[in-house]
Amino acid sequence: MFRTALRNVLAHKARLLMTVLAVMLGVAFVSGTLVFTNTVSDAFQNSSAKGFDQVDVAVQPKYQDSRGDRVGKTPDLTQAMLETAGKVPGAASATGVVGGFTAVADKHGKLVGGDWQSRGGNYWGAKDARYPLVAGHAPHGGNEVLLDSKSAERAGYKVGDTVRLSVDGPVLTPTVAGIFTTDDGNVTAGGSLALFDTPTAQALFGKNGTYDEIDVTAKPGTGQAALKAQLDRALPAHQVETTTGKKLADDQAKTIADGMSSMKTGLLVFAGIALFVGTFIIANTFTMLVAQRTKELALLRAVGASRRQVTRSVLIEAFVVGAVAGVAGLLAGIGIGAGLRALVGSFGGNMPDGPLVISPGTVAAALVVGVLITMLAAWLPARRAAKIPPVAAMNSVHAKATTKSLVLRNTIGALFAAAGVTVILAATTMDGDSGQAPMGLGAVLLIIGVFVLTPLLSRPLIAAAAPLMRAFGIAGKLARQNSVRNPRRTAATASALMIGLTLITGMTVMAGSLQHSIDKMAASAIRADYVVSMANGSPLSPDVAKKLAATDGVTSSSPLRNAESRIDGKTEFLTGVDGASIAKLTDLKVDQGSFTVSGTRIVVDKERAKEYGWTPGSHLTAHFEDGKAQSLTVAGIYDGNDMIRGIMLDDAVLTPHLSHPADMQVMVKTADGASASTKDRLAKALGTNPAIKIQDKKDLSDSIAQAFTLMLNMVYGLLGMAVIVAVLGVVNTLAMSVFERAQEIGMLRAIGLDRRGIKRMVRLESLVISLFGGVLGIGLGVFFGWAAGQLVGTRMPTYELVLPWGRLAVFLLMAGAVGVLAALWPARRAARLNVLAAIKAE
Template identity: 40%
Template sequence: MLRATLKSLLARKIRLVLSMLAIVVGVSFVTGTLILADTLNRTFDSLSADINKNVSVAVRVVNQIDPTSDSGRPPLPASVLDTVAKVDGVRAAVGSVDGQAMLVNPRTGKPAKEGGAPGLGTNWTGGQPTASEQLAEGRAPGPGEIVVDRATARDLHLALGTRISVQIKGVPAAYTLVGTFRVAGQDSLGGAALTAFDTATAQRVLLAPGQFSSVHLAAVPGLGQQELRARVAAVLPAGDEAITGTQLAKENASAVQQAIGGFSTFLLIFAAISVFVGAFIIFNTFTMLVAQRVRELALLRAIGASRRQVQVSLQVEAALVGFAGASVGLLFGAGLAVLLRAAVGAFGVDLPSGPLVFDARTIIAAYAVGVLITSAAAFVPARKAASVPPIAAMRETYVLPTRSLRTRAVAGIALTALGVLLLVLGTASAGKSGATSVGVGAAGIFLGIATLSPLLSGPIIRVLGAPFVSLFGTTGRLGRENAMRNPRRTASTASALMIGLALVGAFSILGQSIKESVRTTAQNSLGADFFLTGQGFGQGFSGQVARDLAGKPGIEVATGLRGGLVKIGGHDAQVLAGDPAGLPRVLALKKVAGDLHALGDRTILVDDTTAADRHLTVGQKVPVAFPDGAQDLALAGTYKKSQVAGSWIISTGQLARHSTEDLDLFVLIKRADGADPAAVRAEIDKVVKPYATVEVRDQSEFVAQQEKQIDQLLGFIYVLLALAVIIALFGIVNTLALSVIERTREIGLLRAVGMSRGQMRAMVVMESTIISVFGAVLGVAVGSIFGWALTKALASQGINTFAYPVPTIVLVIIVGIVLGILAAVFPARRAARMDVLRAISAS
C-alpha cells in the first residue's frame, strides 16, 4: 500500500505541486515569524550582554511604578558614587548619565531619525573599566564637544570638526563633532542616534549638575557579582538599590523582547489566518482527488485492500504532501525572515547583525502545521475513499455518495447563531474583552457561513451568473452551470476567498470609522486651532515653547500637554498633565461635579465613569504613586468621559515635582476671536523655528496626519491579509485545474460538437469569475457585520463614529472579479488545448 501511495503521488506531479502551495505559503509565514523573533531575541540578548559585560553591579534609585523600567526613574546624587566607590571589592565606580538628545541633520535642519528610532544622549565613559564604547575615529569629547555613533555619522555624512545642533530636552544647542564610536562592537544601538558628551556637560544638559542616572561598578578579580551586590546594598540609603550586571542585562533585553513578542504575536495571527484558509484548500483538493480516483480505489479494494488500508493510504499521502510542503515552507520562511528584517530596517530601526536562528520550536511548528493541518483536512475525504465498494471498479458511472445538506444546514445555523450571539455580547462589552468576544464571534460566523455556503451557492450563483448568460449565451450558461454543479466544492473554494476578503472589508470599515472618529473628536472635543507635536519616536520638546507662545498676538490660549505613568489605588494609570487655566478650554471638558478650574499642584481631576467605578467623590483624597514616591491629591472635580483627556488629569506643576524633564508631547493653541489664522500661524512659526523637532499643524492638517498613520497601519495589515487571499487564489486555480482533469471527456465532447477554443477558455474563465465573485459577496457580507461589531466593541477606546467605506468595498468586489480571471488562466489554457480525440476517449 505504501508503494501504491508513492506511485500515486509521483504520477500526479501537477496535482502534488498545487496541493502543496497552500501549505507552503502558510508554513513559510509561521516559520518566518518565528525565525525572525528568535533571531532578534538572540541578537539583542547578545548585544545587551556585551554592553553590560564589564558591569558587575549597577546602583540606581528604586522606580516605585515599574522596578525594571528607567522611564521616570529619579536620578542619583553624585555623593552615592563616592559612597559605593569605597566599598571593599569595588575596582572602579563610574557614573552614567542618560537622557534624550536629538541630533539635527545639518543638511536638512531636521532630526537625524525622523519618525524612526529615538535620539539618545549619554556621557562618554569610553576607556573606563565598565564601558562598552570604543572610539572609531577622533577623540573623546570635552566641553562644547560631542561624539556620535558611527552609523549615524555615516548616514548623515558627518565630518569631524563639524558644528552640529543637538536638541536637548527640546532646547537646541550647537556642539563640535570630535569623534565617532561603536557600542559593543556595533556601529549602531538599534538604529538610535546616540550622542555622547563629557560627563559635566551631560549632567548639566540631561539631568542636573551633580546627578547621575545610575552608577556602574566593576569588581576586583575573583569577586562574584552577588557578593559585591550584597556589600554595596548594605551601604546604600533608603530608596536606592543595587542589582547585578547580569540582572541589568536581562532587564534591558526583556524590554526589547516584549516589543518583539508583541510584533511576533501580531504576525502569527495573520499566519493562523493563512493556515486556516489553506485548510479549506487542502480539504477541497483531497475531496476532488478522491472523487477522480474512485475506480483506482475500488480496484485496490477488489484485490484485497481493506477499508482501513485505503484510508491509511490516503492519510499517508496527505501527510507526505504536508511534509513536503512544510519542508519547502521552512526554507521559504528563512527567506521571509530576511525580508521582514529588512522591512524593519526600512522603518529606521538598524538591527544588530547576526545569523538567522533556527530553534527546535520553529522546525517542530513547521512540520506540525504542515503535516497535522493537511492530515486533518484530508480525514473526511479519506473516510469517503474507504467507503468505495469493490464493485464500483466495474462501473464507469459510479460516483461517491453525498450526504444530505440538512445536517450542514443545522450545523451552519447553530455556528452562525453562536457567532452572532458572541458579537452582540462583544458590542455590549467595553475594551479588550469586548473586542475578544467580537473576534471569537466573527470566527464562529466565518465557520457558520462556510458550512451554510453549499446551500447558499445555488440561488446566489444563479443571480451572479445571469449577466454572463445574457451577454455570452450558451457559453455563459455552461460557465454558470459548472459553477453550480457541485455546491460543496464551489462553496469550499469560495469560502477560502471569503475569509481573506471579509477581513479586508472588516479592517477597512474599522479604519474608516477610526478616521471619522478622529475628525469628529478634533472638531467637538478639541477646542484648539493649532497643534504642535514633536518628531521622532516618543520625542517631546521643551515646555518653553508653550510658555513663549502664551500672550503672543492673536493667541488666546497656548497650553502644553504631557503624560506620565503612575499608580492609583494600586493599579497602573496614565495621567494627563497640563496648565490648569488653559486645559479645560482646549480640551472642551464638560463638568459633572466640583470645579475643573480648581486643578492645582495638590489636586486631581477624574472622569465621571472612573469616579463611579472607584466610588470617588469631590474632596476625597486620592493616593497617587509616582516613580519617586506617593502623594495624596484631593479630587477637585469630575468631567464627562473624554477620549482625548483620558481618565485622570493633574497639573503640569504637580508632574514636574516628580520628574526631571520639562518636555511636552503636544501644545494646543486657541486663537483669539477675530484673529487672522495666517497671522497667528506666522507668529507660531517664528517662535518654534529654533526647535527643529517641533511640527505645526492646523486642525485639518492634524486630522490628515492621524488619517495618514491609520492608512499606513491598514496598508501593512492589507499586505499581511494578501497572503491569505493569494492562498485562496491558489485554491481556485487548484479547483479549476482538477475540475478540468475531471471533465476531460466532457470537454472533448463539447469541442467535438463545435465549441471553439476561445469559447472553451471563456467558459472556464466565467466559471472561475462566478466562484470568485460568490466568495467576494460572502466576504463583503460577513466583513461588514464583523467591521460594524468591532467598531461598536471599541467605542470605549474612542471609536465613536461608524463609517462604511463604499469605495473600498466596491474595490473588494472588483478584486474578486480580477482574482477569478487570473485563477482561470492556466486551467482555461489547459482545457482549450486538449486533444479532442484523446479527451473523448478518456475514461
Template identity: 50%
Template structure:
C-alpha cells in the same frame, strides 16, 4: 497498498502541484517566522551581552528621572547617587573602577533643522573617559570625547546622516532651546536603541548632569571588578556603602544580562506569536485546498478504488492508502517550505536592514531543531488532517456502485446533517457577535466571528446556488451559451464550489473587517480632533516626553497668538487613604477658548473660580459630585483642599480631573515639564504663525507644531501603516486561495474532459470553451468574495461597537470604493486563476476526449 499510494502520487504530480505549493507556502510562513525571530533574538542577546562584558555590579537610583520625562513627582528628599558614593564604591577592594552614568534623550538636527533618527530613540548620555582618555562603552571612530559644555560627541552613523564631521557645529536639543555645540568626535555603540535607528549624543558628565538631573548626581553607577574578584561578594560590599539599606537597586552584571535576555525573549516571543497567527490563517486556507484536491482525486479514481475493493482491499487499507498519499505530499511540501522559510527569513532581514532601514543587529542565521520539527510537523499534520475526510469517503465506496459511476453524489441525509450543523454554528456565532457588541467585549466578538465564519463555511454549499444565480441573467445576456454553461458548472457540485470559494472568503473577510474598522476609527478620530479642540496648533514633544516649563511663556509671547494654555499632569495624594490621583493643570483664563467644554452640571466658569472639572465617568467611578471636596497632598509635600466645581463630558483633551494651573502649579515639584501647549492664532491656522511658534521654541527638532490637518494626517498615517502591515501578512492566505482556484479549475477540466469534447463536437468553438472555464472561475471567486465582504462588514460592525468607549461617537463607516475594489480584485483573481485551465480546456482534442472514459 503503500506501493499503490506511492504510484498514485507519482502518477498525479500535476494535479497535486497546487496542493503541494499551498502546503509549501504555509509551512514557509511558519519556518520563516521561527528562523527570523530566533535569529533576531540571538543577535539582540549577543549585542546586549557586549554592553555588560565589563560590568560586575550596577547600582541604579530608582528616583533619578530625567527632567525631560518628569511629570512632577513628589519632592525627592531621599538619598541620591552622588560623587561621594561613587568614590566609596570605587575604593572597594574588589572594584577596579566605578563609572557614574547619566542618561536621557537628545535630539540632533541635520543641516536643514530636521530631526535625525527616530524621536523615541534619541539618546543622550555622559562620556566618561578613563585613564587613556576614552570611554570603553563608546570606542572612538574619529576625534576625541567632549570635555566641556560647548562640546558633544555623536555616534558615527548619526554624524554620517547629518553630514557632520569633527570640528563642525551641531544643533542639539533636549526639551528646551537648541544648543549649538562643537563636534569633537564620533563613536561606535552597541546600544540597541541607537542601532535600531536612533541617535546618540554624548556630553561631558557635568553638562549631562545639568541637562538631565542635577549637578553631582548620577542615575546609575557601573562597577568593574578586579581580575578574579567574585561579583556576588562585590555586590554585597557595594550595598554596604549605601546610606540606607534599600536606598538603591543593585544587581550583578550577570543578573542584569539575564534580565535583558528575558526581556528580549518576551519581545521576540510576542512577535513570533503574532506572525504565527497569520501563518495559521494561511494554513487554515490551505486545508480547504488540500481537502478539495483529495476529494476530487478520490472522485476521479472511484473505479480504481472499487477494483481494489473487489480484489480484497479492506476499507482501512483504502483509507490508509489515501492518507499515505497525503503524508508523502505533506512531507515533500514541508521540507520545501522549510527551505523556502529560511530564504524568507534571510530576505526579510535584508529588506529590513536595506530599503526599510530598520538597522537590525547582525548575527548568524539561527535554524534550531524546534524550527525544523515544528515546520515539518505542522505541514504534514495539516495535510493528513485535511485528507482524512476524503480518505474516509474513499473507503465507503461500494465496489459495484463505484464501477458503474464516475462520482457518487452526496446523499440528501449528509447534506441535511451538514446544513443543520451549519445553522447551529451560524446561530451561535451571531449570538456571540451580538452579545460581544452589546457588552463591548472584544474577545467575545472574536469568538463569535470565528464561530459564524465556520458556520457559513459549512452552509456554503447551500448558499452557492442562490448567490451564483444572481449573476445568471448577466451571464446569459452578455455571454450566451458559455455563460449559461459556466453557471451550471459552478453549481453542479456545491461542495466543491464551496470549498474553493471558502479559501478566498477567509482572506476577504479579514481584509474587509480591517478596512471597515480602520475607516471607522479614522472618522471617529477626525471628528474628535475637529470637535474637541478650538486651538489652531498643538506644541508638544515628538517623543511624547515633557516640554521644558519655559516653553509655555515663550509661546504665549509669540506675535499672532491670541490665546494659549499649558497642559501638564501632576500627581496628588489623597490625605485619607494615600491613593494617587492625576490632575491635568491648565490656564483657567484661556482654557475654554482652546478646548470644547460641555458642562453637564455645575458652573461653566468653575476653573476661573479655582475649582476642579471632573468628567462624568470619572465622577461616577469615584463617587464625586458638584461640591465634593478632596483633601490632598501636593508633590511639594504641602496639603490643600480642592473642590469639584463642574461635571463635564469627556473628550480627547478632557479626562479625569482638570485643575487651574494657578492653584496647583505652585505646588509642583521643581522642573515639572509640560505635556503640551495649545495655541489659538488671530488668523486661525497660518503658515506664518506656525513658523513663529517654531522660532519661539528655538527650532528644537524634537518639538513639533501641529495643526488640525497635521494631527488628522498623523492619525491616518498610523492607521494606514497598521492596515498595510496586516494586508501584507494576509497576502499569503490570498495567494494560497488563488492556488486553490487554479487547482480546482485544472482538475475540473481534467474530470470533464469527455464532456468538453462533446461540447466541441456539437459546435462550441475553442474560444467558447475557454470563456466557459474562465466564467466558471469568475463566478466561484465572486461568490467567495461576496460572502467574505458580507461577513467582514458584520464582524466590523461588532468590532466598532467594542471601541465605543475608546473613541467618542464611534460609528461604522463602510468605504464603498474600497469594498467595491475587493470584489473587483476577487473577480480578477478568478479570471487570472483560470488562464491555464481555460487554455488547457480550449486545446482539448475532440476525438481523444470523446474516447476517454
C-alpha cells in the same frame, strides 16, 4: 499498498503541483516568521549583552511607593554614594551614569535617530572604556559634545562642526569635540548617541549633582555576586538596589524575547490563516483525486485490500506531498526571513546586525506543519474512499451525496451560524474588555457555520447571477450550471477566498470608522490650532511654552503640565493649565457646573467624578510631591476622551509644588488659524527643532490613528498570502474540473462550440465562483466590523460606523480579478483538448 501510493503520487504530478504550492506557501510563511523573529531577537540580545560588558554590578535608585497622603518618589543617587561605591574592597571603578532623550539634527535639520532611539548621556574621559574615541578629544563645558561614529557618518559631521540638538525643547548648538565607537544596542539598531561632560549632562537632564545609575566594575578575582554583597552593606538599602551585570543582561534578554513573542504570535496568526485556507485546497484536491480513482480503489478492495489499507494509501500520498512541500516551504521561508530583515532596514527600521538564525525548532516546525496539515486535510477524502462498496464503485453509482447527509450538513451549519450570531450580538452589549473573548468565539462559530452552509448558499446566490450570464450566450448558461453542479466543491473553493476577504474587509471597516471617529473627536474637543509636543513623548521644557506665548500671532496658549498627587489615599495625576486660556483652547462638553479653572477651582472628568462621588462645589485635598497639601473645589464636570481627561487645575497653583516642572504638551491658538506659514513661524520661534512636533488637528488625529493604519497595511500584506493560496485553489479546482469533464467538453466542441466559447465558459465559471466567495467575505467582514465597532463605541463616544464603499467595490473587483486570472491556464487547457480523444475518453 505503499508502492501503489508512491506510484499514484508520481502518476499525478501535475494534479498535485497546486497542492504542493498551497502547502509550501503556508509553511514558508511559518518558517519565514520564525527565522525573522529569531534573527531579530538574537541580534538584539547579543547587542544588548555587549552593553553590559563594562558593568559587573549596577546601583539603581529604589522607588518609594505612594502611601497614605505621601506621593511616591525616586531618591537621588548622590556623589557621596558614587564615592562610597568606588571604595568598596572588590570595586575596580565606579561610574555615575546620566542620560535621557537627545535629538540630533543632520545638516538638513532632520532627526538622525528615531524618536525613541535618540539618546544622550555623560562621558567620563579617557578612563571611560564604554566609548573609545576614534577622533577628537573629550568634551569640556556646555559647548562641546561627542557623537557616535555611525550617526556622525549618516549626518555628515566631523570634528569641529557645529551640531544642532535638543534635550527637552530649546535648541543647543555645541561643537563636535570628538567621535567615538560603541557596541550600544541602541546605536547599532540605527539610533544616535550624544555625550557631554558629566556636569553638563547632569544640568541638561535635570540631575544636578546626582546620577540615574552607578555602574561598578569588579577587581580581578572578585565575582559579581561578591561585589554585590559588598555594595549592599556599604549603601543605604532603603534608597538603592543593586543588580549584577549578568542579571541585567538576562532580564534584558527576557524583555526582548517577550517583545518579539507578540510580533511572532501576530505573524504566526496570519501564517495560520494561510494554512487554514490551504487546508480547503488540499481537501478539495484529494477529494477530486479520490473521485477520479474511484474504480481503481474499488478494484483494490475487490482483490482483497481492506478499508484501512485504502485509507492508508491515500494518507501516504498526503505524507509524501506534505514532506516535499515542507522542505520547499522551509527553503522559501529562509529567503522570506532574510527578505523581511532587509525590508525593515530599507524602510528605516532600527535593527542591529547579526547572522541569520535557523534553529532546529524552525526546521522541525516547517516539516511537521507541512506533513500534518496535508495529512489532516486528506484524512476525510481517504475515509470516504474506503467506505465505498467495491461493486457500487465499479458501477459508478456512488457519486452523489444522500439527502440525509445534506440535511445533516445544513442543520449543523445553521446551528453553528445561529450560535455565532447570538454570541456576537450578546458581546456587543458588553463593555470593551469583557466583550472581546465572546466576540472572538462568536466570529469563529459564525465562520464555521457559513462554511458548512456554503453549498446551500451557493445555489440561490449563483442563481442571482443568471441574468448577467445570459448576456454571454450558451457559454454563460453552461458556466452557471457548471458552478452549481458540485456545490461542495464550489463551496470549498469559494470559502478559501471568503476567509481572506472577511478579515480584510473587517479590518478596513474598523480602521475607516476609527479614523473618522478620531477626526471627529479632535474637531469637537480642541479649539486650539496647534498642539506642540516632543517627538518621543518626553516632557517639554517650560521655556517652550514661554517662547510660544511670546510669538507673533499667538492669541492664547496653555501648557499641559502633569504632576503626581495623592487624593483620598489614591494616586492621581493632575494637569496644570493656564486657567485664563484653557476654555478658549478646548471645547469639552460640560455635564455639571461650569468649565472654570481659576485659583483653587478645578474641573474633573465624568469618570473620576463618579469614582469619588464629586459634584460641583465638592471639596478635596491634594497632597503634592513636596509634602504640602492644597484644598481644591470642583467647579465643573466634563466629558473626557482619549485626548483630554483627568483633573485640571491652574498652573499657578500646581507649579510651586514641583521640583522639576515639565509640560507634556502646549496648546496654541493663533490669529490667522492653522496654515503652513503659521506653522513655519511657530517652528522658527522654537529654533526649527527636530525634536519638537507641531501638529494641527488633522496631524493630531493622524498620529493617533497611525497605529491602526500601520496594522491595516500589515494585514493587507500578510493576508495577501492567503489570497494567493486562494487563487491556487481556484486554479486547482478548475484544472481538475476540466479533466473530469473532458468527454463533455469534447462533445460541446463536436456539436459546434468553438475554442473561444470553451475558454469563455471556463473563465465565467471561475468568475462566478470567485464573486460568490467575494460576496460572502465582504458581507461577513462588514458584519464583523460593525460588531467590533460596537465594543469600541463603549469607550469612544464619537465612534461612528463608516462603510468605505470605494474600497468594498475594489475588494469585489479583486475577487473577480482572482477568478479571471485563475482561469487562464485551465481555460487554455480545455480549449486545446483533442475532440476525438475527449469524446472516446472514459
